[in-house]
Amino acid sequence: xxxxxxxxxxxxxxxxxxxxxxxxxxxxxxxxxxxxxxxxxxxxxxxxxxxxxxxxxxxxxxxxxxxxxxxxxxxxxxxxxxxxxxxxxxxxxxxxxxxxxxxxxxxxxxx
Amino acid sequence: xxxxxxxxxxxxxxxxxxxxxxxxxxxxxxxxxxxxxxxxxxxxxxxxxxxxxxxxxxxxxxxxxxxxxxxxxxxxxxxxxxxxxxxxxxxxxxxxxxxxxxxxxxxxxxxxxxx
Numbered sequence: 001x002x003x004x005x006x007x008x009x010x011x012x013x014x015x016x017x018x019x020x021x022x023x024x025x026x027x028x029x030x031x032x033x034x035x036x037x038x039x040x041x042x043x044x045x046x047x048x049x050x051x052x053x054x055x056x057x058x059x060x061x062x063x064x065x066x067x068x069x070x071x072x073x074x075x076x077x078x079x080x081x082x083x084x085x086x087x088x089x090x091x092x093x094x095x096x097x098x099x100x101x102x103x104x105x106x107x108x109x110x111x
Numbered sequence: 112x113x114x115x116x117x118x119x120x121x122x123x124x125x126x127x128x129x130x131x132x133x134x135x136x137x138x139x140x141x142x143x144x145x146x147x148x149x150x151x152x153x154x155x156x157x158x159x160x161x162x163x164x165x166x167x168x169x170x171x172x173x174x175x176x177x178x179x180x181x182x183x184x185x186x187x188x189x190x191x192x193x194x195x196x197x198x199x200x201x202x203x204x205x206x207x208x209x210x211x212x213x214x215x216x217x218x219x220x221x222x223x224x225x226x
Contacts, residue, residue, distance in 0.1 A: 009151075034214050043115075043201055043217035044154075090153065099215065101146075103153035 004093050006102035013081050014110050021076040021105050023091030032094035033074040035065055038104075039087045047089075050074065061085070083109045113137055117202050117218035124192040124225045132187040132221050134202030140216070142205040143185040144169070145177065147198040148220075154201065160185055192225045199223070 005024045013019055025031055032051050036044040048059025055067040065076045074091060086109045091102040118133045136143065144159035156169030160179040174196060176188040185204075189196060199222050203215040 036215075036217075041220075043219045044203075044215070045217070046214045049214050094214075099144075099156070101154040103151060 004091055004100050004102040006089075006091055006105050008105045009103070010106045010108070012108040012110060015083050016080050019076075019078045019081045019085070019107070021089050021091075021107070023074045023076065023102060024072050025074065025091075025093045026072065027093055027095060029095075030069075033065075033067060034092040034094065034099075035059065035063070035074075035076045036090045036092060036101075037061075037087050038090065044090060047076070081107075081109055083111065085109055115202055115204055115216050115218035117200075117221050119221060120219070121222050122224070124189070124223065126192060126194060126225060128192050130189050130192065132189075132200055132202075132223075134185045134187065134218060135183050136185075136202075136204040136216070137183065138204065138206070138216065139182060140204035140206050141182070142207065143179065144203050144215075145175070145185070145187045146201045146203060147171065147196075148201060149198050157187065157200075189223075194225045197223060197225045 003026045007022050034049045035047040037047050038044045047063050048057050050057045050067045058064050063078050067074050088104045088106050090104045093100045115136045141162050145157040146154040148154050155171045157175050158177040160166045163179050163182050166177050199220050201220050202218040205215050
């Protein structure tokens with residue numbers, strides 16, 4: 001069965017520090033991978049997506065993610081975090097007609 | 112404004128009551144779905160539709176009904192509300208049946224409390 005694991009429930013970083021959010025998936029074929037961000041009280045917004053080709057993908061708001069097939073991972077990174085990045089982040093795998101979401105990582109940014 | 116519109120934003124129901132959560136999109140998306148979001152559990156798929164007249168069950172369909180009479184609308188009906196259905200509900204749509212290629216557009220959510 002397909003699954004998505006985000007091992008970190010909550011992460012705290014200082015403003016200006018680098019960020020890496022982890023995502024591992026379990027899927028037999030080449031997956032379609034996504035990262036979404038959810039600000040408090042809002043719906044989810046697509047940050048970036050990977051289908052094929054270059055394994056390093058760029059997204060909005062200065063985020064990037066790298067697909068590593070050997071590790072079944074799709075980690076999200078940002079070189080310098082801003083206070084406005086505080087939110088919940090969801091990794092997702094698209095297969096067939098369905099999406100599978102991870103349980104999310106909550107990011108706190110301290111001044 | 113283009114996008115996915117959900118109504119209402121907030122709702123309180125008594126146990127046993129029924130209600131319909133509305134979802135409409137104006138992007139001519141074929142694929143629409145309903146998710147519920149609960150703390151520590153991420154988003155779980157309730158029902159989805161790959162086009163007008165076609166619906167199917169997701170991971171947690173019990174207690175919910177859907178229909179898709181038009182491309183634009185995809186209402187979610189709670190038949191007899193239970194406290195376990197207290198959650199935040201999101202409607203999401205995508206351009207293509209091969210929705211994985213494009214990703215979702217999400218509505219802003221409906222926060223439902225069942226007392």
